[in-house]
Amino acid sequence: MDILKMKNRKGDLREQVPEIVLVVLIIFTFIFGGYKLYQIYSASEIDAAKNILESVVAKINLAKGEDIKDKAVEIPLQGFKGADNWWIVGFSKNDKIKPQKCYRGSCLCICKFENFVNKEYDYFSIIKPEESTIYFFELRGKAIDSCQENGFCKDVEFSKVMTLSEYEFSGTPSPTNKPVKVGAIRLSNSLEYVQVLFHDKGELSVKFSSKKTPDWALNIPQFLFPYVK
């Protein structure tokens, strides 16, 4: 009886084979299609940011090898949708706090500062807020962590690397009413330029200048200015 039942079950299974194959194929199609769609739509922004960093570092190395006396080195940065989440940050060999990716020496990194707007003070702290000086935004620990987790770094052969954005005061009332300097360069979704300067003793600075104060720097809360009179 049991043998007969088992034979029947085997027969049933054999009948089900085409359906099983069909279901497996359909599942495979869905998984494959979903994976491909994910691949297509997720990697683009990361690839673009990575390519920008590689291109900037390659161009810096190219300029370094040339006779650059009396010549300006300007590198165009072509933006993309979502580019304003990404920042170019430089770390020097002797910096005490820097991402692990950059432990060997000096490097340039491109880092994603997610949810930057409204959380900008998680990423930067303001230093030297004296009346006579500009306001400088220094990177905080969270920014370094972001570089480690969501960033890419490339080594550069300079003893010191500095990235700097200089925003002129554009006239909109703000707590600062002064130019703002930031220790990193934010990408944008338009075409911008960064200026590369080679200093003595193997020092490099990458600079971005703008005539407009960034919106996020206009709304600096008063409590962040303990020294302002």
Next chain:
Amino acid sequence: MNGKKRGVSSREVILSFVAIFCFVVVLGFFHLWKSAESNEDDLCYLSVLSRATAGEISISAKGAVPLKCYTKKICLSDKDCKSSFFGEKNVVNIGLPRDNDKARGLIEKTTADEIYRCWKMMGEGKLDLFSTYAQSRGWEQAKPVCVICSRIAINLTGGEREKQILGNLDVKNYMRYNRVPGTEKTYIESISGGELKSVAVYDDEKIKNLVTEDNKKIIISDANQLAVVYSQIHSHGYGEVFKNLGSDVAVATAGIALTPGVGGALKGATRVIITVVGAKVAAVVVGVGVAAAAGRVAYNTYASQDFSAAFCGEFQGAGSDSKKGCSIVQLVPYNKENIEKICTYLDGYP
């Protein structure tokens, strides 16, 4: 005896065919994805179609679909384009012939091909790719958005050669009299549907002045680079905007009515407000609010159309309605000043 000798049932045959068909479809998909991956144009077109289709379903879904269109880098040179493309990936190098006329012809052909490729890849101006939900409701003004399809760097040795070639460059003329390979139409006919004025090609003077730019002080720069830029602005008409807003209100009202608690609370609140004095205050507040909102919407719609007319007007023929918007492929020198003039922001990837 009874079941053992039976042949294959028709159900099994059908299922086998369906299985084989599915397998073929999977293989086809795989081939399509592979070719799309290897061919950036196909991938871009696929993403353009995906975004346009998503926009048809829901305008807010459109923004979530990225345009996987990468800027193609073309180096037309006697030697190389180190100063333009060093460190950049996928650069297409095309050597120029020594003969100045032939070199000029090759630059014109390459540029015309790139303009045509850009136009085709971005949906020939038929697809609304960039308008947002806020714009469709009149909350935000329409702005031109661009994709830089190609960057063409021209690197010529010798000042006289530069002058001879760039000074006589006439891409517009080339596009007017030469046919798109494999078709019976000229480039201009293919792009503009025969209306010569409906597509802007470029500002001749700016291109000719490329050579006069002082690029000696700059060793890495955008000098001697042209950009093929696809820009699109779509302003929505008053009727369309208010219809969209109306449909939103209908959806919101239905949502509130269907949400247990919220609909009830609102009904309760309405009962509280409607007293003799309260009704007047409520009517005034609601009236002012609606008028202000409608005024803002109307202003944005007007401003969008005005901006669109100013932006598109110079590129379109007299008969066309430039207030509705336009899609244009332009050839401009690749620099901040020119790109900023035609693009509020960039889409696609560098």
